[in-house]
Amino acid sequence: MFREKLRVVEPMNQMMQGLKDDDLRSMAAYLAKLPPPEPAAGPVDPARVERARTLIEQHRCNFCHNRDYSGEQNVPRLAGQREDYLVKALREYKDNTRRGYDASMADVLYLISDEQILDLAYFLSRLR
Numbered sequence: 001m002f003r004e005k006l007r008v009v010e011p012m013n014q015m016m017q018g019l020k021d022d023d024l025r026s027m028a029a030y031l032a033k034l035p036p037p038e039p040a041a042g043p044v045d046p047a048r049v050e051r052a053r054t055l056i057e058q059h060r061c062n063f064c065h066n067r068d069y070s071g072e073q074n075v076p077r078l079a080g081q082r083e084d085y086l087v088k089a090l091r092e093y094k095d096n097t098r099r100g101y102d103a104s105m106a107d108v109l110y111l112i113s114d115e116q117i118l119d120l121a122y123f124l125s126r127l128r
Contacts, residue, residue, distance in 0.1 A: 001099060002015075002016040003016035003017065003019055003024070006099055007098065007099050036070070036077065036079065036080050036128070037080040037081060037082070038080060039079070039080040039125065039126045039127055039128050040080075040082075040083055040125040040126045044126060045122070048119045048122050048123065049122075049123050049126075051116070051119045052119045052120050052122065052123030052124070053123065055112065055116055055119065055120060056120070056123075059108050059112075061078075061108070061120075064104070065077075065078050068127075069124060069127055074100075078124045078127075079124060079127035079128065080124075080125065080126075080127055080128060081124065081125060082125060083121045083122060083124075083125035084121075086120070086121035086124055086125060087117060087118060087121040090109060090112075090117045090120065090121065091114070091117060093105035093106055093109050094106065094109035094110070094112065094117070
């Protein structure tokens with residue numbers, strides 16, 4: 001998506017310019033072998049975790065992103081990602097400034113408030 005400028009983030013668009021599909025597959029294979037990120041440390045707020053779990057169950061987030069939120073293929077890993085990154089990405093999917101391979105993320109996030117996005121990011125960033 002960066003190579004074709006379907007997603008515009010100038011440094012990424014520039015880095016992907018001229019890469020062939022085989023180059024992208026090699027990069028993806030390399031990245032897939034990296035260890036998962038370390039989850040956020042510190043005490044956990046059980047109320048925020050429960051609110052996030054309820055949302056996840058309602059919207060079936062663990063269907064596409066897997067039960068352990070590890071992702072697969074075109075569906076990204078959520079577990080252990082940085083909380084600020086998750087908030088940014090979810091907000092961008094919600095307001096359609098971030099594109100995915102289909103509209104499912106925008107559809108799911110349509111009814112989710114910013115406070116709920118914060119709870120989701122809080123919970124997901126603390127998963128292993």
